[in-house]
Amino acid sequence: MSYQLQNRGNKPTRFGFGEGVLEAAEMNPKVVGIGADITGSVSMNFFAQQFPERFFSMGIAEQNCMGVAAGLALEGKTPVFSTYGVFAALRTTDQIRISVCYNNLHVIIGGAHAGISVGPDGATHQALEDIAVMRVLPNMTVVSPCDATQTKLAAIKAINELNGPVYLRFGREAVPDFTSEGQNFNFGKGQLMKEGKDISIIATGHMVWEALQAAYQLAKEGIDARVINIHTIKPIDEEIIIWAAKETKAIITAEEHQVMGGFGSAVAEVVVKNFPVPMDFVGLNDSFGESGKPEELMEKYGLTSRNMVNRIKNILSSA
């Protein structure tokens, strides 16, 4: 595997989303946008400025936005509705479940400002439950790319290649942009970011970068950690997870989300059923976030490479 793993500079994943939607819309006239007042904040302004006749302002009324998206999709449009993940996934869960998922409509739901790294806005605006809720809905695809470049690719491909509902999760803060434009990105296929034989760190979203930093640190201490990026949480790449379970002694997952029901749980479902190995989970442990600088919060809630390193040593010493 030849991924370019150098940080080319920090960039918010939401910018990747906005660029991807715009690029897809330039080629695909069916793409329409729906706005719930925070258009610039979730980077839908790129699209809205270019295609004002295909962008519908709906005001601060997310439940209506989701139903409208379903109606547009029923008539052959490809609607993109993006708002903060707390609203996109949670305020409108019933509309997503019935109007979008039960009707199996191609609606692209952008879950912006996901995770605790939203920072000073505090717990109300930190989406930490969206993966858990979205992944239990039949027909839904859940995507959580690891950087801005991958988010752009995911947006383009979600619009052009998928058919049913898609929840695409991304963050607010600038984070390392390290995957290449020409990467092999396929929904449902995990990416091996670093080979390793002692343990596998299986991460999603920005935590993939933290996982890589943890692996580089562990290498200095003689521990050879594999790093896997799972950008598609549903349908999940069972093969790469089972392969990791079989070849390495243990697995640790990492997500900017509640551990309970979230990404780590999704990985554990595969491991437990197919090839049980010791596991640990980095994520929020049944608590809300709070205000603070993003890096302070990541530190306090253990969403750092340093915490991963400590947890990995614990697993390996007790295994």
Added chain:
Amino acid sequence: MFRSVEELKETARKIRINIIRSLAVSGSGHTGGSLGLTDVFTALYFGILNHDPKNAKWAERDRLILSIGHVAPVLYATLAQSGYFPVEELLTLRKLGSRLQGHPGREHGLPGLELSAGSLGQGLSVAVGMALAGKMDQKKWHVYSVHGDGELQEGAIWEAAMSAAHHKLDNLTAIVDRNGVQIDGKTSDVMEIEPLTKKWSAFGWEVFECDGHSFKDIVSTFNRAKATIGRPSVVIAHTIMGKGVREIEGDYHWHGKAPSEEQATRFIKEIQDHS
């Protein structure tokens, strides 16, 4: 397309009988609202909607979505009477493997069904999305969405109402089944929704009212509603829950109850005798 009032009455009678037959066989389902909306549905499918039962997905058809999925029996019986599928299939209502789900489900493949729905308060938003798409593509078809009066207690309805007026969707007509009752009792006791015409009007809609059991009134009201320019229209259809069977008319206990075989026989006889 146009049928005489006598023809519409006869068609409605057949639809009512089929609603009762299907509910009696299923043993559960919503009798009151289904019978109450029968005349409106008959008028829509046999006198208002531009549609083709032999070509259910005809691109230029008018769209009708049922936001109150629980009155699926009237939609199913009307679709069958129109020729979308065999009338005898109505007897599979709510049974395992049936295309006639308790609340409409598109994935089961019933011809003529536009939307899977049943969670109250969502249908108007979907109708707004369809109407927006129609406007974008300069289509001639019209969108109708059917709502209950109790359903208007859902806040999302008013989000959708606001947005339909904002986007000037005159290709959308909402229908309110104003029967005045819901599961717990009278709508005015459970949660007052009046002044209803003023509410819709204040939200920017053109408001119409009709006697939901007078075909002449229903047809002429819908024709006027469809002619509205520059804003969405709503038809508040005054109906009687359970219409056609005197012993259950207006009785909210019949909101979510199916007739027994014995009751069904009696109800059907009454409908036949009052021809």
